[in-house]
Amino acid sequence: MIALSTRFKWLAMCLLLPLLVSGCGNSNLKWYVVSPLTENGRINLKFLIAGTWNTLSMSFLALLISIVVGLLIAIPGIAKNRGARKANMFYVEIFRSIPLLPLILWVYYGLPEIAGIQLDYFWAGVLALAISDSAFEAEIFRAGIQSIPRGQSEAASTVGLNYYQNMRYVVLPQAIKRILPALGNQFAYMVKMSALVSVIGLQELTRRANELIVTEYRALEIYTILIVEYLIIILIIGQGVRWLERKMGSDESGNANQ
């Protein structure tokens, strides 16, 4: 085979995974149900892959919301005011403790009864993922902000910046760079956890796999494809985060603040 860059070696290996599994001498595997070589297989594959959009858009929207909410929750966590810090702790502890699956069910079935808000599958999924993740994002942001030496904020205040300006122009740009790997982790985690939204009926990757199994009765083959789908998505995200890290890291050479 032609030499591939290491970046794509892993991707190629994942794509070969089903073939490897089938080549292990297990003649019971019936790959034709998802084979691109047969008419029916192509239809099935298309059906499975069509879930990618929902999985990705749901995870991405949830990530955006959880970053914003997480940041808003992190700010009182670093305040001098004890009450603010307590409020931050309360939020983090509560939402970190709620398992995602019950939270999804609660948002989808509970919110209409309590608040009269009936979200569709998609937005119920986004909301549950975002709330759950925001507690983790808040802790990541808090750690990131606290890792910036206090002298930075002091210097900012001596050149007249107020709290917001200090955060916006001095602290956060430096903190984001440090927490980027952790944010990448959370995104990968979110993509995987979005599979749980299948239980309320959103046709994302996992739901589609389950639906196909009902008609084709080939669980192993279809779930293998499902795993490979997640694998590819998350490997791509990983590469994307690395690229971002390199890009952001390159504009700060040396270290001014020991």
Add this chain to the structure above:
Amino acid sequence: MTATTPVIEMSDVNKWFGDFHVLKDISLSVSTGERIVICGPSGSGKSTVVRCINGLEHHQQGKIVVDGTELTNKRQSLAKIRAEVGMVFQQFNLFPHLSVLQNLTLGPIKSRGLSKADAEARAMEYLERVHIPEQADKRPGQLSGGQQQRVAIARSLCMEPKIMLFDEPTSALDPEMIAEVLEVMLELADEGMTMIVVTHEMGFARKAADLMVFMDEGRIVETGKPDVFFDAPKTERCTQFLEQILHH
């Protein structure tokens, strides 16, 4: 010396860090254009005095008036005082993610409302003053310690303060970098800037100081004109201290 109007007036300032009584009855009056050098052993509270003057630390007792405004915990008084007081730190505290030029223009643009062009023109002017205009587009991390500290001085000057505070500005520098920073500070002193400098650089103190302040264990133990202070210190403690640091 035209020591007339006091721009900084500290009276009976006390401060505690928890149980530790770090400042004890500090009274100090600084006139416009006056240069004051504070020295003393580590832990004597000299940095804390300077940090109290621009509100980086809050005093619990006594009164600090800077340029007619009393320093309180209120946001307005803090902002007003910080607008008049520049500060140079031991660790420079430059913003590592911004270029030298951006370090200098951030404050003027965001807090003084200057246009980018005006702020950059002003920044270049002050970079000339500290003799490193050619470094404007570099990151702080690419500069030597001495250059970084000069950028930090220029960053403060860009806010056009009435008073400059220096908190051990050369203590984190390699010996060969110290001279270039002190030179810039001497030039600033010659231009009539009101300065409070915490330093152990006694050569600088002799040349630039109008008044020496010696602190120990949170108290101002001795003050005096440099020639008297160095040649005939009044207190035992101060004599000891000067012997130790002048020996090297």
